[in-house]
Amino acid sequence: MGIGSLIIFLLIGGIAGWLAGQLMRGSGFGIGMNILIGILGSFLGGWLLGLLGFAASGFIGSIISATLGAVVLLFIASKLKS
Numbered sequence: 001m002g003i004g005s006l007i008i009f010l011l012i013g014g015i016a017g018w019l020a021g022q023l024m025r026g027s028g029f030g031i032g033m034n035i036l037i038g039i040l041g042s043f044l045g046g047w048l049l050g051l052l053g054f055a056a057s058g059f060i061g062s063i064i065s066a067t068l069g070a071v072v073l074l075f076i077a078s079k080l081k082s
Helices: 003-023 031-051 059-080
Strands: none
Touching: 003 031, 003 059, 031 059
């Protein structure tokens, strides 16, 4: 993975974390933690979509996949937090 790919990966994770924080109002953990959750969610989202037989392609598909994973992670984290 080159430096350009790493930057794009972090950018997608950051956008996904922010979007997930907006979608899951009240269960966010602050912008920094939401971005970290977005980065981790990108792995989870890709895995979940793969299980369902879908594949994300392109920039928008990657953001949707990562956001899905981040929402799942925020949901789980909010349940563990309470």
